[in-house]
């Protein structure tokens with residue numbers, strides 16, 4: 001199906017500049033949206049609970065910080081950028097009691113609407129602006145005069161103007177410099193979850209760790225294995241980003257390209273594709289969402305254990321040692337934002 005792509009010339013920035021925006025949460029996406037909205041001339045306040053560790057960061061940037069309930073009451077557009085598993089509680093307690101006729105409720109990802117965890121009233125616009133990239137890069141690219149592409153969606157159009165409002169918001173955070181595609185909450189949620197699980201995060205992390213294990217278990221130096229399967233991956237992906245897989249194949253040697261063409265499909269075999277289809281099915285039928293919500297409610301025992309196992313993987317210590325010697329590699333985002 002053909003999609004419509006919008007750019008800065010299609011967006012009217014004055015629409016979002018005429019609204020009072022509350023951004024609930026000031027993490028990866030929250031800080032990026034808030035700072036870029038402010039830099040685009042939008043009236044922004046941040047909603048964070050008393051005692052939130054994000055409060056100091058937002059205040060250091062000169063932003064006005066209120067509680068989520070106060071921010072929601074004051075604003076006429078509320079963007080929820082708190083963790084997906086916490087949003088329904090914040091909505092019930094702080095946002096719903098403060099929603100007025102004509103307000104707009106915005107999301108950065110469709111999880112809570114797609115899986116019926118939040119059910120907004122009929123008198124408000126419900127829309128989404130979902131950047132297709134990590135929040136810290138959404139902000140970095142905005143500052144550099146570039147932009148990360150974004151998806152917009154309208155679930156409920158009470159005002160009759162929700163799409164123009166979402167496009168205006170997307171433009172204010174730099175999305176329309178790169179391209180904004182209109183989609184639905186369902187399509188965004190399912191493709192985003194699939195992308196992060198099978199390819200971008202789950203697939204890529206497991207591919208790198210497994211490649212590192214195969215080389216080091218065969219007796220090769222961990223430093224060489226790290227450069228080979230992790231550091232150089234960025235340089236290869238940079239070529240794909242610039243010109244697709246064909247551009248990457250143009251730049252690498254013929255030997256590498258023959259290995260790519262003949263061995264790649266053996267690594268990502270038909271069995272892997274079948275597993276990817278199963279993963280997509282679990283997203284579509286709600287299995288993954290139910291599992292994740294239950295895991296969070298139980299205090300994230302499995303999440304914590306697996307995260308710790310990942311941190312202890314030998315590639316992390318090797319990588320830290322090597323990155324410390326490369327002054328041009330950006331410091332970890334956790335130390336800079």
Ligand SMILES: NC(=O)C1=CN([C@@H]2O[C@H](COP(=O)(O)OP(=O)(O)OC[C@H]3O[C@@H](n4cnc5c(N)ncnc54)[C@H](OP(=O)(O)O)[C@@H]3O)[C@@H](O)[C@H]2O)C=CC1
Pocket residue numbers: 024025026027028029030047048049051052053054055068080081082083084086090108109130131132133134135136
């Ligand atoms: N990370 C990303 O790049 C992307 C995220 N998204 C979506 O954006 C949304 C936000 O995700 P992300 O930016 O990763 O979130 P983060 O985990 O980075 O940040 C969450 C923020 O919410 C705050 N918070 C926690 N509890 C509450 C509460 N009760 N009330 C108000 N604020 C609270 C946290 O504060 P504290 O410091 O106190 O914990 C923190 O500032 C999600 O819907 C996600 O799917 C979409 C695209 C990409």
Ligand SMILES: CC[C@](O)(C(C)=O)C(=O)O
Pocket residue numbers: 131132133134135192195196200201
């Ligand atoms: C790829 C992970 C992501 O979907 C993102 C940065 O776009 C997320 O949820 O963080």
Ligand SMILES: [Mg+2]
Pocket residue numbers: 131132133192196
């Ligand atoms: Mg994403």
Ligand SMILES: [Mg+2]
Pocket residue numbers: 109192193196
């Ligand atoms: Mg995501």
